[in-house]
Amino acid sequence: DFQMTQSPSTLSASVGDRVTITCRASQTISTWLAWYQQKPGKAPKLLIYAASDLESGVPSRFSGSGSGTEFTLTISSLQPDDFATYYCQQYNTYSWTFGQGTKVEVK
C-alpha cells in the first residue's frame, strides 16, 4: 500500500508569506499527484494535478513541483483566503491515497 507523508502537520504563517508544504510518497509515483485545499465544514477543492498543473480557476500564487517520491506545494504570497488545510493525494495504479494534511494557520 502507498503511504503519503506530509510535512509539516501545522504551519503558522502571516499574510504575504511564502509557504511551502512537502509531500513524500513511499514508492515512486512519477507525477501522479494532486493537491487539495479544504476549509472547515466544506468539501475539498482541487488545486493542482499531475504534480504541477494548475486547476482552472485556481490563483497563480499556488504552484506544485516534484516527481518520483518528493513533491511540494508552494503559495507564493499567502492571502487571507488561504488559511485552510491542504492535502496531497497520489493516484498511481488503482488507488488514491491521501496525505495526513497540513493545516496553515494564522501566526
Next chain:
Amino acid sequence: EVQVVQSGAEVKKSGESLKISCKGFGYSFTSHWITWVRQMPGKGLEWMGRIDPEDSYTNYSPSFQGHVTMSVDKSINTAYLQWSSLKASDTAMYYCARLRFGVHKPCDIWGQGTMVTVSS
C-alpha cells in the same frame, strides 16, 4: 453546471443498514469514475474506493474492503455507498467525488458531503 449532489444527513443506530447517494449533473455520468472519501470528525481524508459507472467495476481500499459496498444506477446517474450493519465508528462525513476522465484522474468535482451519525 457540472456538479455531484449527495443525499442528506443520516442518524442511525448500531447494527442498522444504510445507503447514501451521489447524483451527477451536467456531464456524461458514465464517462467519469466516482470515488468515495471518509472524513472522521476532526481527522483527515481517507480514500475508500472507486466505481466505474459504465460497468460497475469497483476497487476498494484494503481498509474498507468488506465493510462497505459501492454501486451505481446509471439510468438515473446515481452512485451509492451502503453499509449492512453500521458501527459507532462509522460516524463520519462521507464525500463522493468525480474522477477526471483521462490519463490523470484527480478528484475534480466534489459533493457537499453526507454526515452519518451512528449511536451505539
